[in-house]
Amino acid sequence: MAGMELRALRKSYGGLEVLHDIELSIADGEFVVLVGPSGCGKSTLLRMIAGLEPITGGEFRIGGRRMNEVPPRDRDIAMVFQSYALYPHMSVARNMGFSMEIRRRPAAEREGPVAAAARTLGLDRLLERFPKALSGGQRQRVAMGRAIVRDPQAFLFDEPLSNLDAALRVEMRLEIARLHQRLGTTTVYVTHDQVEAMTLADRIVVMNGGVIQQVGTPLELYDRPANRFVAQFIGSPTMNLLDLAADAAGLRLGNGATLPGPGSAAQLGIRPEHLELVSAEEGEIAAQAQVIERLGSDTNVFTEAEGIGLLLARVHGNVDLRPGDRVGLRLMRDRIHLFDAEGARLPTAH
Amino acid sequence: MAALRRTPPALVAGKYAAIAAYVAFALFPLYWLLKIALTPDALIFSDGTALWPSELTLDNFRTVIFQSDFMAYFRNSVIVSLSTAAATTLIAAAAGYAFSRFAFRGKRWVVALMLLTQMFPLLMIIAPIYKLVAAIGLLNSLTSLIVVYTAFNIPFATFLMQSFFDGIPRDLEEAAMIDGCTRLQALRVVILPLTLPGLGATLGFVFTAAWSELLFALMLINSNDAMTFPVGLLTFVSKFSVDWGQMMAAGVLALVPSCLFFLFIQRYLVQGLTSGAVKG
Numbered sequence: 017m018a019g020m021e022l023r024a025l026r027k028s029y030g031g032l033e034v035l036h037d038i039e040l041s042i043a044d045g046e047f048v049v050l051v052g053p054s055g056c057g058k059s060t061l062l063r064m065i066a067g068l069e070p071i072t073g074g075e076f077r078i079g080g081r082r083m084n085e086v087p088p089r090d091r092d093i094a095m096v097f098q099s100y101a102l103y104p105h106m107s108v109a110r111n112m113g114f115s116m117e118i119r120r121r122p123a124a125e126r127e128g129p130v131a132a133a134a135r136t137l138g139l140d141r142l143l144e145r146f147p148k149a150l151s152g153g154q155r156q157r158v159a160m161g162r163a164i165v166r167d168p169q170a171f172l173f174d175e176p177l178s179n180l181d182a183a184l185r186v187e188m189r190l191e192i193a194r195l196h197q198r199l200g201t202t203t204v205y206v207t208h209d210q211v212e213a214m215t216l217a218d219r220i221v222v223m224n225g226g227v228i229q230q231v232g233t234p235l236e237l238y239d240r241p242a243n244r245f246v247a248q249f250i251g252s253p254t255m256n257l258l259d260l261a262a263d264a265a266g267l268r269l270g271n272g273a274t275l276p277g278p279g280s281a282a283q284l285g286i287r288p289e290h291l292e293l294v295s296a297e298e299g300e301i302a303a304q305a306q307v308i309e310r311l312g313s314d315t316n317v318f319t320e321a322e323g324i325g326l327l328l329a330r331v332h333g334n335v336d337l338r339p340g341d342r343v344g345l346r347l348m349r350d351r352i353h354l355f356d357a358e359g360a361r362l363p364t365a366h
Numbered sequence: 367m368a369a370l371r372r373t374p375p376a377l378v379a380g381k382y383a384a385i386a387a388y389v390a391f392a393l394f395p396l397y398w399l400l401k402i403a404l405t406p407d408a409l410i411f412s413d414g415t416a417l418w419p420s421e422l423t424l425d426n427f428r429t430v431i432f433q434s435d436f437m438a439y440f441r442n443s444v445i446v447s448l449s450t451a452a453a454t455t456l457i458a459a460a461a462g463y464a465f466s467r468f469a470f471r472g473k474r475w476v477v478a479l480m481l482l483t484q485m486f487p488l489l490m491i492i493a494p495i496y497k498l499v500a501a502i503g504l505l506n507s508l509t510s511l512i513v514v515y516t517a518f519n520i521p522f523a524t525f526l527m528q529s530f531f532d533g534i535p536r537d538l539e540e541a542a543m544i545d546g547c548t549r550l551q552a553l554r555v556v557i558l559p560l561t562l563p564g565l566g567a568t569l570g571f572v573f574t575a576a577w578s579e580l581l582f583a584l585m586l587i588n589s590n591d592a593m594t595f596p597v598g599l600l601t602f603v604s605k606f607s608v609d610w611g612q613m614m615a616a617g618v619l620a621l622v623p624s625c626l627f628f629l630f631i632q633r634y635l636v637q638g639l640t641s642g643a644v645k646g
């Protein structure tokens with residue numbers, strides 16, 4: 017096992033730079049999740065770590081050793097592809113033992129690790145099958161088995177669960193978490209799925225447009241997003257954004273209510289779960305309920321606030337409301353985020 | 367649902383009738399070939415267009431095999447066609463892999479150039495080719511045919527092979543390279559076994575093309591020793607008569623290697639070798 021260092025890493029295709037100055041240190045045994053919108057460069061970064069894409073600039077190290085010029089086979093990393101990439105003409109057992117086969121380990125020596133991995137993943141009975149005779153979830157397991165058998169310095173995952181249905185995804189997510197707890201292997205994991213990112217990661221790397229926006233633990237990103245992009249990207253449903261006017265009294269909301277805060281603030285962010293739903297008289301913001309989504313455990317109340325626009329409040333349990341009802345909204349003061357005109361985070365008053 | 371999907375029997379019958387009609391239409395010339403080959407010489411004209419010969423004989427085959435140069439032509443054709451198929455497929459597979467997997471400078475120009483070579487009618491370049499082959503002293507040799515056929519078949523074969531490589535997910539060889547393979551190992555152990563249908567199809571296509579080529583063979587070969595079978599067929603046409611029975615018998619025999627060849631490669635032509643590799 018080993019940590020990784022990414023120093024001023026850049027990637028260009030032709031004249032087009034798609035990754036800019038990526039700086040990241042990954043500790044030994046850490047589980048790092050890369051998230052970001054489609055096309056932001058997550059896969060490209062992962063493939064550079066794997067050695068499948070040449071590194072245009074900067075330096076990449078594993079365990080202190082420079083890797084820029086090292087071919088994938090010598091990096092001692094294992095990768096699970098979104099497509100699984102199982103060898104269709106080989107049985108499950110041969111797929112899993114392939115890395116040892118190619119290193120000319122005798123067949124007798126290969127059986128042990130393959131059997132052990134198969135047991136961990138519940139593939140014992142499928143070892144003689146071919147990939148085309150497996151379900152999506154089983155293929156996924158074989159792909160993971162192939163990685164485990166390697167006992168590598170690091171695991172790389174590129175959206176490994178995105179081809180599975182919801183229930184199976186939850187199951188495999190748990191499996192990956194368990195596996196990491198047991199093996200403690202350094203892992204870099206790319207996903208679109210917020211829940212996967214929040215639940216699996218020691219640290220999350222949020223990327224946008226080939227630039228790292230923020231690196232932090234899941235709760236750091238949730239509580240203190242470094243900018244408007246991260247604030248909107250992390251958390252579901254998405255954070256509400258309110259435009260502010262600044263004057264001598266402090267910050268003024270669209271409906272005239274004032275808040276203390278820096279005079280330069282341009283926008284206020286508040287997560288739906290941090291908007292309190294109160295009676296129309298009590299609220300800081302008067303609004304009208306428009307759509308009410310009852311999820312059982314929670315209720316999403318979409319409201320139209322005068323002078324502000326659409327605001328979403330998320331309430332625990334059920335609420336007795338009907339579309340068209342007048343409601344009041346109150347901002348939890350210690351949960352307010354302020355952003356300047358460029359979207360950077362500003363210190364809040366409390 | 368099942369009730370909704372069931373096709374009316376009349377439609378099924380109609381479909382099979384249409385297919386049968388088409389097959390009969392397509393195979394009729396072959397039947398005619400066989401029929402005339404089996405008809406005794408004396409009866410060819412009197413039988414005329416009767417669907418079934420009034421008498422059967424193997425004389426034509428006997429004459430062709432034992433009393434003509436046919437076996438020599440046949441051997442020449444086998445040498446030329448096999449060599450062409452092997453050389454072309456080897457080169458086309460390498461080129462197709464490069465086109466499919468690598469980005470390199472001038473790729474578009476090479477592709478454009480290869481397409482360009484396919485645009486000229488062969489008749490236009492037959493004279494320069496003749497001059498070239500004569501200049502290097504390869505007239506009347508099988509080598510000249512192999513070289514020319516290979517050159518002419520490479521562009522199409524390359525595009526064919528490229529499309530087969532394109533059909534194999536890149537992830538597979540990348541997974542293999544991460545698992546410890548060099549690119550060449552990944553190609554050999556993972557990609558090649560999955561390309562067998564493509565190789566089979568290309569081999570078959572080039573073999574058949576070389577097997578039946580007449581124009582260049584006619585131009586570049588004069589001596590009886592180096593004649594391929596399509597040229598040899600013409601020797602059954604003399605100034606005064608056409609020996610139909612023997613010519614047809616030779617034609618039937620010429621079909622044999624093509625059929626054998628396809629029988630041999632057809633198990634590689636089955637689709638679905640890559641199924642299960644990736645979940646799309």
Ligand SMILES: Nc1ncnc2c1ncn2[C@@H]1O[C@H](COP(=O)(O)OP(=O)(O)OP(=O)(O)O)[C@@H](O)[C@H]1O
Pocket residue numbers: 029034052053054055056057058059060061208
């Ligand atoms: N071979 C290539 N040539 C040119 N541009 C490329 C190439 N591969 C990727 N790109 C570009 O690099 C950027 C990053 O692509 P990448 O696949 O890393 O995105 P991603 O974050 O993984 O997206 P997704 O979430 O959709 O998988 C994209 O804008 C893409 O268009």
Ligand SMILES: [Mg+2]
Pocket residue numbers: 058059060
């Ligand atoms: Mg991607």
